[in-house]
Amino acid sequence: MLELRDVTKTYNGRRVLxxxxxxxxxxETVCLLGPSGSGKSTTLRLIAGLxxxxxxxxxxxxxxxxxxxxxxxxxxxxxxxYALFPHMNVWENVAFGLRMQxxxxxxIERHVREALERVNMLEFARRRVTDLSGGEQQRVxxxxxxxxxxxxxxxxxxxxxxxxxxxxxxxxxLRHILAEEDIxxxxxxxxxxxxxxxxxxxxxxxxxxxxxxxxxxxVYQRPATPWVAQFFGLTNLLSGRVVGLSPLRVMTGxxxxxxxxxxxxxxxGEAVIILLRPxxxxxxxxxxxxxxxxxxxxxxxxxxxxxxRVAVLTKGGHTFKFEIPQALKRGxxxxxxxxxxxxxxxxxx
Ligand code: ADP
Numbered sequence: 414m415l416e417l418r419d420v421t422k423t424y425n426g427r428r429v430l431x432x433x434x435x436x437x438x439x440x441e442t443v444c445l446l447g448p449s450g451s452g453k454s455t456t457l458r459l460i461a462g463l464x465x466x467x468x469x470x471x472x473x474x475x476x477x478x479x480x481x482x483x484x485x486x487x488x489x490x491x492x493x494x495y496a497l498f499p500h501m502n503v504w505e506n507v508a509f510g511l512r513m514q515x516x517x518x519x520x521i522e523r524h525v526r527e528a529l530e531r532v533n534m535l536e537f538a539r540r541r542v543t544d545l546s547g548g549e550q551q552r553v554x555x556x557x558x559x560x561x562x563x564x565x566x567x568x569x570x571x572x573x574x575x576x577x578x579x580x581x582x583x584x585x586x587l588r589h590i591l592a593e594e595d596i597x598x599x600x601x602x603x604x605x606x607x608x609x610x611x612x613x614x615x616x617x618x619x620x621x622x623x624x625x626x627x628x629x630x631x632v633y634q635r636p637a638t639p640w641v642a643q644f645f646g647l648t649n650l651l652s653g654r655v656v657g658l659s660p661l662r663v664m665t666g667x668x669x670x671x672x673x674x675x676x677x678x679x680x681x682g683e684a685v686i687i688l689l690r691p692x693x694x695x696x697x698x699x700x701x702x703x704x705x706x707x708x709x710x711x712x713x714x715x716x717x718x719x720x721x722r723v724a725v726l727t728k729g730g731h732t733f734k735f736e737i738p739q740a741l742k743r744g745x746x747x748x749x750x751x752x753x754x755x756x757x758x759x760x761x762x
Contacts, residue, residue, distance in 0.1 A: 489563030
């Protein structure tokens with residue numbers, strides 16, 4: 414339905430979006446995920462038509478939207494600060510924008526009723542918005558965005574300012590509402606948990622570039638770069654050099670590692686970065702020398718419920734974190750072995 418093709422945007426000589434391309438299909442929720450300043454809001458503004466790209470194109474069903482003013486795009490935008498009108502009731506809040514568009518009374522009636530039904534708020538229609546909980550207000554704001562029957566829904570950090578418990582509940586609500594909607598949606602957030610909960614597909618932005626796209630499982634299980642791994646909290650990264658290709662073997666300051674990656678992508682002597690995933694390490698009790706060993710001292714251990722997260726400080730000065738079933742004592746010297754398939758190999762940035 415929506416497609417961005419090589420969209421580039423420069424402010425004061427600084428490129429804030431660099432050939433951004435992605436698309437959103439019918440009924441799909443795409444999350445634009447990235448740290449603050451990565452270009453998420455700029456991307457939304459370009460889609461909304463509040464800004465025009467310097468290069469590239471924004472298309473709706475194959476037709477360029479360049480030059481089409483925002484109101485003619487019929488895209489609904491819900492901001493983080495969705496400020497409802499406190500002196501109006503729920504119904505009036507949702508109807509307000511439709512009235513401004515000059516819709517007839519009957520049409521307004523139909524749109525408001527339907528929008529409130531979609532977010533399960535019809536029975537609250539006559540309530541003052543100031544008497545509603547944060548979650549209910551959120552749903553009214555969503556109804557207000559849905560009421561004009563937009564062709565595309567854009568949500569910019571909609572849970573941004575709420576406390577954690579409320580966020581979790583609303584996230585569940587939003588997920589159900591978006592899953593039922595046939596409208597394509599773009600959801601902007603810097604929070605990976607939110608993105609994992611909401612997204613059919615994630616578009617990951619870093620410094621104005623799309624660094625990876627895929628389902629939440631794909632991006633988390635197969636990060637494309639060390640930066641992506643780190644963004645998802647996978648911080649056991651280690652640099653080394655390729656010393657064998659079949660199987661791939663990497664010499665590092667901590668010993669030899671054997672990632673379960675295709676060796677034909679690499680060359681002997683090439684510099685690489687490997688990632689040791691935190692799950693799937695086992696405690697070694699014998700003295701047999703093998704690849705994939707991490708030796709060090711336990712410097713921290715946290716009970717996670719079904720696992721323990723241990724931090725191991727190696728002789729090489731790395732602190733690696735693993736999630737293992739055993740409780741280890743702080744100060745204990747340990748040897749852990751990481752399974753081949755829990756090690757990934759990247760080219761350095
Ligand atoms: P995000 O939404 O991911 O936090 P933004 O799209 O808001 O990122 O911003 C991306 C970069 O573009 C930032 O460095 C920001 O300072 C810059 N930027 C955004 N809007 C403008 C503007 N109107 N003028 C100049 N710089 C801008």
